Amino acid sequence: MSGLTPTELDEFRQRGFLVKRGLYADADLQPLRVAITAALDAECDLLIAQGAMTEAEACCDAPFETRFGRVVHGLDTDSPAQRRILASMQDLFLTGRVEHAADSVAVADALLACIRQETVLDCVTSVIGEDIIGSSTFRIRGKIPLWESGRDQPYFPGEVPWHQDAGYMLAHCDAHLIVTCWVPLVDATVGNGCMHVYPWRFDQGVLPHYFGRRDRYIWIPDDHLPDTNPVPVEMRAGDVLFLTNMTPHATFDNVSDTTRWSMDLRYGPMSIPNNVDEAPESYTESRRPDSMACAPTEADFVIRDSAHPERDVVDGEVFTEIRMRYARQYVNPGRGWTHIRDR
Ligand SMILES: O=C(O)CCC(=O)C(=O)O
Numbered sequence: 546m547s548g549l550t551p552t553e554l555d556e557f558r559q560r561g562f563l564v565k566r567g568l569y570a571d572a573d574l575q576p577l578r579v580a581i582t583a584a585l586d587a588e589c590d591l592l593i594a595q596g597a598m599t600e601a602e603a604c605c606d607a608p609f610e611t612r613f614g615r616v617v618h619g620l621d622t623d624s625p626a627q628r629r630i631l632a633s634m635q636d637l638f639l640t641g642r643v644e645h646a647a648d649s650v651a652v653a654d655a656l657l658a659c660i661r662q663e664t665v666l667d668c669v670t671s672v673i674g675e676d677i678i679g680s681s682t683f684r685i686r687g688k689i690p691l692w693e694s695g696r697d698q699p700y701f702p703g704e705v706p707w708h709q710d711a712g713y714m715l716a717h718c719d720a721h722l723i724v725t726c727w728v729p730l731v732d733a734t735v736g737n738g739c740m741h742v743y744p745w746r747f748d749q750g751v752l753p754h755y756f757g758r759r760d761r762y763i764w765i766p767d768d769h770l771p772d773t774n775p776v777p778v779e780m781r782a783g784d785v786l787f788l789t790n791m792t793p794h795a796t797f798d799n800v801s802d803t804t805r806w807s808m809d810l811r812y813g814p815m816s817i818p819n820n821v822d823e824a825p826e827s828y829t830e831s832r833r834p835d836s837m838a839c840a841p842t843e844a845d846f847v848i849r850d851s852a853h854p855e856r857d858v859v860d861g862e863v864f865t866e867i868r869m870r871y872a873r874q875y876v877n878p879g880r881g882w883t884h885i886r887d888r
Contacts, residue, residue: 549671561792569783587647641872654861680811681843706764718839757885825874844871
């Protein structure tokens with residue numbers, strides 16, 4: 546049976562999270578792993594050609610699970626080569642703000658295939674209906690072993706503190722249920738930084754977030770977290786964790802020797818405020834926030850429009866073009882969270 550069963554749907558509604566095992570087969574994820582590896586190869590080749598890195602430091606023979614962490618840890622801390630590798634690999638989801646050494650369409654193609662995976666879309670359809678907008682705030686993350694948390698750069702490798710995805714979106718979007726699918730590309734364990742969640746219904750709403758961390762993440766301080774126990778969610782590669790935009794979640798330091806690769810994908814109903822077909826220039830400082838897309842600095846795209854299937858984005862090149870249109874769109878009024886020192 547495709548999609549969520551009534552029991553699963555009920556569980557998702559009551560707890561705000563649900564794990565579906567094996568929605569992606571290994572062969573579904575492999576093209577993305579290959580594209581990530583090719584992107585890392587290209588960055589290393591460029592740095593080797595510039596004399597900023599040695600062949601040995603590129604760790605070409607290391608397996609996918611360990612290579613990225615070994616490359617980063619093998620380079621001098623905060624050296625230009627280490628910063629470059631981190632910045633480019635952090636931007637695998639393509640903001641257009643980093644010039645990649647590799648052809649980025651390869652990653653876009655593989656990622657789009659994962660976003661459009663039928664088994665996943667069927668489950669998303671069970672929650673929000675069959676007409677679906679892809680929110681561009683999807684990410685590919687490599688959480689590196691033993692990365693010092695809270696460094697100045699907002700790099701993904703360290704911990705991602707407690708937050709709700711709604712905390713990052715504009716406030717008028719709180720009324721809309723947006724589904725996050727968190728998918729590990731390698732097995733995710735407590736040791737390598739799996740997801741932790743608090744059971745929390747969508748209608749329980751947004752908790753106070755603060756800013757002021759060196760790594761620039763916003764977060765929910767401990768005394769505002771739900772009065773229950775968080776749940777560590779260990780998963781195999783290809784399992785999918787479904788969350789709502791209100792589910793508090795976090796990931797902590799990776800104390801293993803593998804890099805915890807994952808992707809987080811976001812799906813909204815067609816009724817969600819979005820920027821499909823909007824010119825990025827229409828985002829000006831004077832525009833009313835409640836007329837904006839939920840995440841205004843990144844381009845949304847149509848995943849499924851049953852009345853107009855020609856609008857569906859199915860091609861990696863088109864997908865990349867849509868993303869790139871928003872590469873210089875920085876206007877985001879935010880939601881006015883408080884700095885931690887003013888608490
Ligand atoms: O993958 C991670 O480490 C954190 C992901 C996350 O917090 C999110 O998808 O909102």
